[in-house]
Every structure is written in structure tokens, then in C-alpha cells.
Amino acid sequence: xxxxxxxxxxxxxxxxxxxxxxxxxxxxxxxxxxxxxxxxxxxxxxxxxxxxxxxxxxxxxxxxxxxxxxxxxxxxxxxxxxxxxxxxxxxxxxxxxxxxxxxxxxxxxxxxxxxxxxxxxxxxxxxxxxxxxxxxxxxxxxxxxxxxxxxxxxxxxxxxxxxxxxxxxxxxxxxxxxxxxxxxxxxxxxxxxxxxxxxxxxxxxxxxxxxxxxxxxxxxxxxxxxxxxxxxxxxxxxxxxxxxxxxxxxxxxxxxxxxxxxxxxxxxxxxxxxxxxxxxxxxxxxxxxxxxxxxxxxxxxxxxxxxxxxxxxxxxxxxxxxxxxxxxxxxxxxxxxxxxxxxxxxxxxxxxxxxxxxxxxxxxxxxxxxxxxxxxxxxxxxxxxxxxxxxxxxxxxx
Numbered sequence: 001x002x003x004x005x006x007x008x009x010x011x012x013x014x015x016x017x018x019x020x021x022x023x024x025x026x027x028x029x030x031x032x033x034x035x036x037x038x039x040x041x042x043x044x045x046x047x048x049x050x051x052x053x054x055x056x057x058x059x060x061x062x063x064x065x066x067x068x069x070x071x072x073x074x075x076x077x078x079x080x081x082x083x084x085x086x087x088x089x090x091x092x093x094x095x096x097x098x099x100x101x102x103x104x105x106x107x108x109x110x111x112x113x114x115x116x117x118x119x120x121x122x123x124x125x126x127x128x129x130x131x132x133x134x135x136x137x138x139x140x141x142x143x144x145x146x147x148x149x150x151x152x153x154x155x156x157x158x159x160x161x162x163x164x165x166x167x168x169x170x171x172x173x174x175x176x177x178x179x180x181x182x183x184x185x186x187x188x189x190x191x192x193x194x195x196x197x198x199x200x201x202x203x204x205x206x207x208x209x210x211x212x213x214x215x216x217x218x219x220x221x222x223x224x225x226x227x228x229x230x231x232x233x234x235x236x237x238x239x240x241x242x243x244x245x246x247x248x249x250x251x252x253x254x255x256x257x258x259x260x261x262x263x264x265x266x267x268x269x270x271x272x273x274x275x276x277x278x279x280x281x282x283x284x285x286x287x288x289x290x291x292x293x294x295x296x297x298x299x300x301x302x303x304x305x306x307x308x309x310x311x312x313x314x315x316x317x318x319x320x321x322x323x324x325x326x327x328x329x330x331x332x333x334x335x336x337x338x339x340x341x342x343x344x345x346x347x348x349x350x351x352x353x354x355x356x357x358x359x360x361x362x363x364x365x366x367x368x369x370x371x372x373x374x375x376x377x378x379x380x381x382x383x384x385x386x387x388x389x390x391x392x393x394x395x396x397x398x
Contacts, residue, residue, distance in 0.1 A: 007035040013166065016383035017274045020045070021306035031292040036301070037066070042294055043278075045303030047313060050333035050340040052289050053302045054347060059281035061087075061347065064299070072174035073164035073229075075182065075222030080347075083284075087347070089210045090223070094350045097201045098227065099343065102144070107357040110140045114362055118369060121397050126374050128392035129242050134158050134235040137358060141231040145224070146200030151188065152225075156181050157232040160225070165277075165385035178225075185221035193217075201227055230351050234358045239389045240273035241265070241363040243380070246373055246393070248320050255322075256367035259360075264325035266360040270337045271308045272320050274380065274387040278303050279339065304336055370398040 012019050023032050024045055032043040044052070053059055062083050065074065074080045079090040113136045121127055131154075138154035156177035163174025192198075192206040193214070205220050215223070244265070245252050254261045279302045287294040294300065309317040313334055314324065332348075333340040338355065339348035349355075376391035 007038060008041075009037050012385075014383065016381075016385050017277045017305045017387065018382055020278050020301065020303040021309065024303055024306055031290055031294075033292070036299055039299055040295070040297075041299035041301060042289075042292065043301045043303060044289060045306045046310065047307070047331060047333040049289065049302060050307065050336055052287075053279070053281070053300060054333070054339070054341040056346075057284055058287060059300055060284040061281050064280055064282045068167070068171060069164050072160050072171065072178055075178065075225060077219040078222050078226055080226075086210070088345075091345075091350065093204065093208050093223075094227075095344050097204060098350045099353055103353050103357050106140065106144045106354065107361045109144065110137055110358050111361045111365060113140050114365055118365075118371075118397050123397070126394040126396040129395050130235050130239045130388065130392045133238045133362065134232055137234055138228065138232045141228050144201070145227055146198065146202035147185075147188070147224075147228070151184060152181060152228055154232060157225075157229050158235070160229055161233045161236070161386060162388075181225060182218055182221045185224050186217040189217045189220045189224070227351065230349070231354055231358065234355055234362075236275060236386060236388060237266075237269055237273070237355070237359050238362050238366075239393060240380075241269045241359065242366055242373075242393055242395065243378060243389050244269060244272070244320055245363075245366060246378065251320075251322060252367045255364055259364070260326070261322060262360050262364040262367070263356070264322040266356055266363055267325045267330070267335060268320060268322040269359065269363070270355075271314065271335055274305055274382060274385075276304045276337055277385055278305070302336075307334075307336065371395045372398065 008019070008023070015022060020043055023034065023043055026032070029046070034041050034043060060083050061081055065081055070076050070078070070081070079087065079094060082090055114133070117132055117136050121132070134154040134157070138152065138157055142149070142152055159170075159173045159177040163170035163172070188202070189206045192203055195203075197203050197207050202224065205215075205224050208215060208220070214220075245255070251265060255265050281300055283294045283296050283298045283300055286296050307313060311317050332342065338352040339346070341348050343350045343352060373393055373395055376394050378393055379390045380387050381390065
């Protein structure tokens with residue numbers, strides 16, 4: 001038992017995405033009691049664990065997210081840190097903005113902008129698909145939200161995502177990028193509040209009231225970033241989609257021709273490739289899961305990457321098979337790259353619909369595009385969080 005309860009913090013940057021699955025294999029899939037950052041924790045995984053994790057009243061988010069993640073990825077005071085009624089009020093704002101007909105409009109804008117960007121590169125030297133896609137998405141989402149041109153460069157948005165799980169230079173760049181953009185957006189929020197409300201997300205967030213009060217300008221800036229930043233992060237998945245089409249080219253024609261198969265390929269990319277390693281929160285009360293007691297205040301870790309590669313949930317989990325998403329409907333606690341449950345009421349990301357729409361739009365365009373990958377390093381380092389295709393990848397449009 002002493003070995004099982006050894007503090008595991010130092011193992012995360014070494015093992016990365018393999019850390020939690022390896023740990024849970026040693027307990028044969030049962031809850032794994034550990035210590036993390038000096039505090040008691042328990043690691044769980046599987047659809048039943050996801051349902052337990054997202055059950056009302058089980059997990060507290062406030063004070064659960066480490067400062068290095070708040071100061072880079074989410075921001076202080078973000079919706080991700082709220083519980084109860086405060087979370088319901090803030091979440092309702094995001095649902096009204098991110099779930100609906102406007103998503104299709106955004107996807108069309110991104111698709112058109114992507115076509116224009118690759119056309120401009122046609123016949124030229126190879127370029128980074130990751131970087132180009134981040135620029136395209138960031139610009140389209142800024143316009144969709146109502147943010148003026150020249151604000152929120154894609155490089156800063158990517159930096160916030162790329163540095164949340166490391167203590168090195170990437171973390172420093174992420175912190176600087178967030179501080180810089182929060183200050184800039186807070187000033188923009190204050191300017192917008194002097195104007196009449198407009199039908200866009202920028203105005204909706206600026207004028208949003210919770211319990212009758214406006215959010216302070218900095219918190220409003222944080223939540224504005226929590227729309228544009230995750231959308232720009234779809235560039236990670238686009239790079240993975242290009243990797244999949246290169247490694248398993250037999251899927252390419254069907255993705256190009258069949259919208260339903262393109263959506264299935266999108267879900268398989270989100271399942272197969274590494275993005276979110278795990279999710280965490282604090283037990284809000286004394287709980288039991290699979291006959292394991294979990295004391296109030298214990299850190300509960302939900303193994304996302306391990307669940308997506310569990311043969312009990314996904315037969316042949318290390319085969320890239322978009323067909324699996326055509327065979328049967330997927331439950332709300334099985335595919336969880338952006339959380340589990342109902343995004344309208346729980347803690348599942350309401351921007352998931354945007355992720356799916358943008359990724360499927362660009363993946364289908366890639367499948368139809370005449371391009372090639374020159375010799376390069378296409379490896380994916382699972383010790384790096386978030387993982388990336390090492391070379392971008394770089395593509396050349398014919």
C-alpha cells in the first residue's frame with residue numbers, strides 16, 4: 001500500500017499520456033488511490049467512472065484546478081472553476097452562444113478561409129498545416145465573435161494551449177500570452193459596454209449579468225478567450241487528421257465523398273489521438289465508487305486517454321476505424337475528449353459542437369485537396385502534453 005500511495009506528481013511529465021493508463025493497469029482497472037501534489041487522490045476510468053464523475057453533487061471544480069492551468073489555459077474565474085448555481089448561470093450564457101445555427105455559419109466561413117489559404121500556397125514550398133490552420137480558425141472565430149481585426153493573434157491563442165502542462169519555457173510563453181490578451185480584451189469589454197448591445201458574442205459577454213450584476217471586465221475577457229482559444233485549438237486535431245489520412249490513406253476517398261463518414265472520421269480522430277490526458281476535480285462529499293471509499297476533498301482523476309483506448313469500450317482500440325462510429329450510437333459518457341454528459345446542463349464543454357463542425361469541415365477539404373507530405377518527422381511524443389505532430393505536419397499543395 002505504501003508504494004501505491006507514493007506521490008505521483010513527478011511521473012506525469014515523464015510518462016505523459018501513458019501515466020494514468022499505466023497506473024490503472026496495475027490495479028486491474030479498479031480505482032487507484034495515489035497522492036498527487038502532496039494530497040490524496042484516486043484515479044478512475046471507463047464510462048461508469050465518467051458518469052460518476054459528472055453526476056450532480058459529486059465533484060467540486062472550485063479550488064481543484066492548479067494555478068499553472070488557470071494562468072495559461074482557462075483563466076482565473078472561468079466557468080470551468082464554478083459550481084452549483086454560479087456555474088448554471090455562466091454555462092447558460094455559453095450554451096446560448098455556442099450551440100445552435102450559428103455554428104454552421106462559422107464552419108462555412110472557416111471552410112472558405114481554409115480554401116483561400118491553401119490556394120494561396122498552391123505550387124509553393126511546403127508549409128505547416130498546424131500553423132496555417134490556427135491562423136485561419138483564429139481569424140474566422142474573431143470575426144464571428146465580433147472582435148476587431150488585429151486583436152488576439154493566433155500565436156498567443158496557441159501558446160495558452162501549448163504551455164498549460166509544463167513548467168518550462170512553454171509555460172512562461174503561455175502565461176505572458178494570457179496576461180497580455182486578458183488586459184487587451186478587458187479594455188475592449190469596457191469599450192463595448194459604452195455602446196448599445198449587438199448580436200454577437202463579444203457584446204453578449206460584455207453585457208451578461210449574473211444575479212443582476214455585470215461580470216468584472218477581466219472575468220469577461222477570460223470568458224471571451226474561452227470561446228476563441230478552444231476553437232483555435234482545433235488546429236491540433238486538424239494536424240492529427242492529416243496524420244491519419246497519410247498513415248491510413250484508404251479512408252481518404254470515402255471522407256472526401258461522404259459527409260457522414262467525414263463526421264465519423266472526426267470522432268475517430270478525437271478518440272484515437274492524444275489531446276486531453278485526464279480531467280480532475282475534488283470530491284464534494286464522502287463518496288463510494290466500485291466499493292472504494294473516496295473522502296470529501298480527495299482529488300478525483302478521470303482517465304480520458306485510457307478510456308479512449310480501452311478495448312472493453314472500443315474493440316481494437318489501437319486501430320484507426322471511423323466505421324466504429326457508424327455501427328452504433330455513442331453514449332454521452334463513452335467519447336469524452338471534451339467531457340461527459342449533457343453540455344447544456346453539466347460540465348461537458350459547450351464548444352464541442354464547434355470543434356466537430358470545424359474539424360469535419362477541414363478534414364473533408366484535406367481529403368479532397370491535391371497535396372503531398374515531403375519527408376519529415378511525423379512522430380507524436382506521448383510524453384508531451386498537449387501532444388503534437390512533431391513536424392506540423394508540413395504539406396505542399398500541388
